[in-house]
Amino acid sequence: MREAAGGRPVAVVLEDLHRADGQTLALLEAAAAITGVPLLTVACYRPAEVNGHLAKSLAHLAPRFPHRITLGGLSRRDIATVVTAVRGGPVDAATVAALAERTGGNPFYVWESARLLADEGALVAVSEVPQGVRDVLRRRLALLPAEALAAVRLAAVAGLESDVALLADAAEADEGTVLAGLDAAVAADLLTEPRPGRVRLVHALVRDTVYTDLSGTRRARLHDRIAVELRRHRPDDLAALAHHFARSGRTANAPLAVDYALRAAERAERRYAHDVAVGLIEQALEAHTAATADPEDDPDGTVALLVRLLGVQVRAGATDAARRTRGRAVDLAVRAGRDDLAAAVYGGWTEPSPWRSRLEGFLDRTDLAHLERLARDPALDGPTRARVLQVLADAVAGEDAPRALDAAHCQLALARADGEPRLLASALMTSARVLPHETQGTARTPLVAELRELARAHDLPAHRWVCEHLDGLTAATRNDPDAVRRHTAAGLELAHRYRMRWAQGINVATSAMLATVAGRFEEAEARYAEAEGLFQRVGTHHATGPRTLGLWTIRLTQGREADIEADVRAVHAAVGAPVAVALALVLARLGRSAEARAVELPVRPVTDHLYGVELDYRSQLAVLLGDRDAARMLIGHLLPLREQFAGTAGGAYATRPLAHALGDLYRFLSEERHAADAYAVAERVARAWGARTARSDG
Incomplete structure (x- = not known):
């Protein structure tokens, strides 16, 4: 090496030095002693696997002051x-x-x-754990002395991090043996000491490997011992107590597991950690089910837990999971012949939550029949009936607005008679949401003002967010985009503060809508994708689809209908009528009129948050297909809304001023004077929004 380094610089690298034999270590010591030539010696080893021979060599090299580099993990x-x-x-x-x-x-x-x-x-x-990682970790674990392996196993069952005192008391060995085992595991770099009296597994892969390699019997035994000692050491650690009692393998511990899980969920809800609460109540339900031979033997207990789960899933924004939970609970209540339980299940969904989307399809008719029967049930008390009426109003709002409004009025009367703040807040929210589109700009304001005061007085953050959202929608009906932005920003601040990701998703979709109106289409697409990501994180992907619907509105505004034809066809094949108008319009714009006419459309426009967009698309379709009857019908729908920008009253998607669609229909029907008046209104609305007026399709 001295000779090789005499002519040019040389670097010698010894990798995995912890596996080196005596001769290699002697070579390292000799190389380090060479001076006078440009020779760099680099040795890499795992500190946790240093053996006696390597320790001696490292001590021998220490007087030469080697440069030591401790490698951390990748950033x-x-x-x-x-x-x-x-x-x-x-x-x-x-x-x-x-x-x-x-x-x-x-x-x-x-x-x-x-x-x-x-x-x-x-x-x-x-x-x-990837299999390759598992194999490496098993090899390292096999090198541990028995007391260290026992300590690591106990720590893995306790969790990623735990108290040394708890482990010592829960172990089946004496304290000295446990501490010796922990010391050895720390030296082997399988445990760390984040602070005095605490140990932590170096990463979750170690914990998962050790935990899954234990037999079920051994795991249950260790969970049981930890649960007993944890109850003595940390009686307020409710979530951990629920976890260990649920996995202790003892049926007698099931009530304790359920009680601790529910109390921990309640605490999580007070911190607005709704996603954490969902996991805890699911755990309680699992423990209850495991201890009950048949859920139908205890419908009251099972349904009560399902209703608790439904409520936190709604507050977390996990609407897909909430619908499955509701279906499971209703089935159980129906099989038990218990209308009171069925009503309690439907009444569990009264908190603010993401809107229903057309990609989800219309309400299941079986559910609707249950709701209508329960809403007329005289045996139900006022608060329960009010909650059922809220679900009924939301369910039929898109297809039967008068029936939704009637249900909302009945709900509000019952809630006022009862006086409970949260019940009244939900009733005010429902009445404000299901108002006819032509009266939303005036009738909604006093309802929202009362709801805002109630939410402030009784600390109801989700309803405070609803007030900002509804006021933003009202501002949209008045063509005040600055106010829409202000209310959206205020809503986002509340959504961030109280961890309401579903609310963040709606606000981001509103921002995407505003970008679409301004013609900033790339920004709008990015915002819709961001909104969909937020919804996906809480389990509302299927129920929302902002990226899908947002992209359709953008491409149709750009005149790029060919780009979305395949996607629109695929969604129509899955959900049918709710997106039939979009498919027919794409086909008509592509010049395939016969195919467009063959698409079966709902008889009446759907009065949901896409009502304005649908009126615009139906109007374009009537002109393209030469359908004079449809044109006259649509004029009746458009006249009350002619001052609005299509879609903005729903707060998610937008196309063009509805007066523009009205002008196209009048022009198609050869009513030129009315058409000119409508186009003048359209230009005024477009200017208010800072949007360019699109060319006429007439």
Whole structure:
């Protein structure tokens, strides 16, 4: 080496020095002693696997003051780079954060997790241990002395981080043996000491590997011991107590598991951690079900837990999961012949939540029949009937506005008679939401003002957000985009403060709508994608679809209907009537009139948050297909709304001033004077919104 370095600089790298034999270590010591030539010796080793021979060599080298570099884990930015390279495409920040937590940034673990992500998807990658990582960890665990392995197993059952005192009391060995085992595990770099009296597994992959390798019997036994000691050490750690009692394998512990889980969920709700509360109540339901031979033997207990779960799922914005929970609970109540339980289930969905979307289809007729029968049931008390009427009003609002308004009026009367603040707030919200489109600008204001005061007085943050949202919609009917922006910003602030991601999603969709109106289409598409991402995170992807519907409105505004034909066809094949108008319009614009006429449309426009957009699209379709009867019918719908920009009153999607559609219909019917008046209104509305007027289709 001295001779080689005499002619030019030489670097010698010894990798995995912890596996070196005596001769290699002697070579390292000799190389380090060479002076007078440009020779760099680099040795890499794992501190956790230093053996006696290597320790002696390191001590021998210490007087030479070697430069020591302690390698930490990869940063999140570097993890994202590795995962993107392995996966062949970008990955979202939430997945990167989860992989960073699970792997500790260890490059090999990151690489293997990225491969798992590419093969199986994010859900598997952030919940399972890659086989290659598992093999490496098992080899390291096999090198531990018995007391260290026992300590790591107990720590893995306790969780990612735990108290040393708790582990010592829960162990089946004496304290000295437990501490010796923990010391050995720390030295082996499987445990760390974040602060005195606490130990933490170096990353979640170690914990998961150790935990899953335990037999079910051993896991249950350790959970039981930890639950008993935890109750003595930390009686207020409700979530941990629920977790360990539920997994203790003892049927007698099921009531304790349920009680602790429900109390922990209530505490989480007070912190607005609704997603945490969902997991806790699901855990309580699982423990209750495991201890009950047949749910139908205890319909009251099971339905009560399902209603609790339904409520927190709604508050978390997980509407897809909430609908499944509601269906499960209603089925159980019907099989038990208990209308009172069925009413309680329907009444569990009265909190503010994301709107129903056309991509979800119309309400299930069986559900609707249950609701209508219960709404007429004289045996129900006033508050229960009021809650059922709210669900009925929301269910039929898009298809039968008069019936929805009647249900909302009845609900409000019952809520005022009862006087309970949250019940009254929900009733005011429903009445404000289901008002006829032509009266929303005036009739909604006093309802929202009363709701705002009630929400402020009784600390109802979700209803405070509803007030900002509804006031924004009212501002849209008055062509005041500045006010729409102000209320959207105020809503976003509330949504962030109280962790209402579904509300954030709606506000972001409103921002996308405003960008569409201004012609900033790239920004609008990005915003719709952001909104959909927020909805996906809380489980409302199928119920919303802002990226899909937003892209359709943008492409139709741009005259690029050919770009979306396949997508519109696919969605129509899945949901049918709710998107039939969009399919017919795309076909008609592409010049395929016969195919457009063959699309079966709902007889009446759907009066949901897309009402204005649908009126515009139906008007374009009537002109393109030469349908004079449809044109006359649509004029009647458009006249009360001629001062509005289509779609903005729904707060999510927009096309053009409705007066423009009205002008096209009048021109099609050869009523030129009325057409000219309508186009003048359209230009005024477009100027108010800062939008360009589109050319006439007449």
